[in-house]
């Protein structure tokens with residue numbers, strides 16, 4: 003068997019086009035509809051700047067306005083909180099995102115928690131996380147990477163309900179929320195981590211495997227050899243390895259030994275071009291959702307109740 | 315092999331005695347130390363009244379004061395919230411518990427969420443649930459039944475880290491928090507539920523199985539026949555089945571087919587006398603913890619930071 007690839011790049015592009023089209027449609031009826039995403043970046047870390055640039059570019063393409071707030075490395079926690087509070091109160095802003103990581107003297111948890119739940123398009127604040135973890139919770143937003151993974155599975159018409167899935171990694175931003183989403187969609191989910199023994203034994207009869215550990219090619223292709231279920235593998239890992247053949251001197255690889263896995267699995271996401279592009283696409287979708295909610299309520303942001311997102 | 319029983323009744327009694335003794339010790343040094351638990355009951359449901367009576371009795375035995383607030387079935391949600399707010403503000407009260415279920419016209423989530431996180435000895439409020447679900451979260455309190463289960467495992471010196479465990483049931487009050495606790499203690503946890511296919515296949519190589527589904531003797535003893543690991547079974551189920559030989563006309567049974575399971579498992583909790591008594595014992599322990607925290611801070615309740623509970 004040779005695996006089919008899950009093309010995250012095209013999926014992400016399709017979602018971004020859909021978002022752009024929906025904005026065009028609504029604007030044609032109501033020119034006052036102006037989705038706007040605020041991005042707060044503290045410091046000049048190069049990786050953060052790259053991510054922020056990608057988000058701004060995607061927003062511009064969809065005609066989502068961005069309000070970029072750049073604060074110096076030595077800004078105080080209170081000043082960051084003050085800024086977030088201003089953005090929370092500004093009715094022209096629909097989504098507020100704080101680019102992580104923050105400098106060590108600022109409490110990340112405190113800052114992400116201060117974003118208003120209905121503007122928390124990253125889905126990392128306590129209300130949205132709490133609702134995600136409840137049996138019948140109703141978050142305003144699901145976090146973008148986990149939501150992007152579910153979206154990929156949906157677009158490839160992969161059954162989730164009744165399946166057996168294994169999530170390797172239990173971080174707050176990847177493993178745990180992916181596991182919660184799969185569970186809420188009625189998969190039977192096992193969460194594995196660095197203390198798991200005989201990791202490969204869990205993969206033998208899994209239908210869906212999601213890997214987010216941050217170890218280059220740690221999950222061996224061979225581990226899927228005995229899996230006769232036509233397993234679907236989602237590789238969230240983004241690791242950089244040296245590659246003298248590249249101009250930059252390195253290339254990115256996933257957490258799965260891709261070439262070898264291709265022999266045994268049914269579907270797999272490549273790295274790059276798999277999960278990566280979906281995160282930004284889902285951020286655009288969440289921002290549109292935020293703007294539409296406010297617009298449908300005639301701008302009375304405070305008046306409406308949480309709406310369940312249609313995950314099914 | 316014939317299984318050993320996990321005696322929840324004696325464990326619970328031991329914990330309650332330890333709590334009582336610690337209160338005696340602290341009082342001998344400082345007679346002003348007066349742990350107090352407030353219990354709010356709305357309506358006269360018979361089962362609720364029974365539970366509340368058990369809690370009050372356990373508290374009295376440990377010299378924990380109880381402040382029992384009984385509200386009529388037709389009380390408004392606002393009145394319940396007002397009452398909780400009074401209890402939140404009263405410095406002589408250390409734990410606040412709202413007995414569930416509440417009448418249909420009152421939003422349970424809203425009411426349990428209104429209990430101050432550091433008085434939320436039931437562990438059901440958003441702060442404590444949110445912290446429980448975070449990788450390195452620091453809840454003030456873990457919910458009593460799940461915590462009681464972990465305590466049983468600890469007292470029977472059952473290794474958790476590195477094991478494979480299966481939790482059957484994914485409710486907010488039993489299955490999900492038990493799974494979170496086991497995961498945080500480095501077990502590799504699978505959560506099964508009503509949509510799980512081939513449920514029995516998950517039990518073959520599990521080290522720990524927790525069942526909380528509310529279906530009398532649903533999990534067959536035979537399902538453990540092929541398990542060669544010396545599996546430990548925790549049966550949370552409390553179901554009532556008719557039994558003409560009893561004066562009451564019924565008896566309580568668990569979710570596991572107990573007699574048959576005895577043949578194949580290493581350790582198992584009976585029903586009654588297993589998990590049941592642990593819930594009240596852990597509530598006493600949580601209330602003592604709440605009172606000690608305040609006392610150690612000289613009554614300045616608002617001044618301290620969350621402390622990680624020592625689960626290891």
Ligand SMILES: NC(=O)C1=CN([C@@H]2O[C@H](COP(=O)(O)OP(=O)(O)OC[C@H]3O[C@@H](n4cnc5c(N)ncnc54)[C@H](OP(=O)(O)O)[C@@H]3O)[C@@H](O)[C@H]2O)C=CC1
Nearest residue numbers: 171172173176195196197214215216238239240277278281
């Ligand atoms: N859009 C995207 O494509 C995104 C990609 N990522 C990528 O996903 C990966 C994971 O990120 P993140 O979750 O933040 O990482 P973290 O470091 O926060 O978490 C890694 C998790 O993997 C587990 N783990 C580490 N090593 C092993 C191992 N050898 N076997 C089993 N489990 C292991 C850890 O276990 P333990 O808990 O026991 O320590 C931990 O739970 C990274 O490569 C990151 O770059 C992340 C976010 C977005």
Ligand SMILES: NC(=O)C1=CN([C@@H]2O[C@H](COP(=O)(O)OP(=O)(O)OC[C@H]3O[C@@H](n4cnc5c(N)ncnc54)[C@H](OP(=O)(O)O)[C@@H]3O)[C@@H](O)[C@H]2O)C=CC1
Nearest residue numbers: 459483484485488507508526527528550551552589590593
């Ligand atoms: N102190 C104590 O001893 C306590 C005991 N209990 C007892 O624990 C049991 C569970 O309580 P609770 O969690 O509140 O119950 P819920 O009804 O809220 O949840 C039951 C869970 O079990 C799952 N389930 C139901 N039937 C099956 C099945 N046939 N196969 C697999 N999974 C199934 C459900 O799945 P799905 O999500 O798909 O519907 C659900 O997740 C009850 O018997 C209750 O009395 C509860 C609290 C305290």
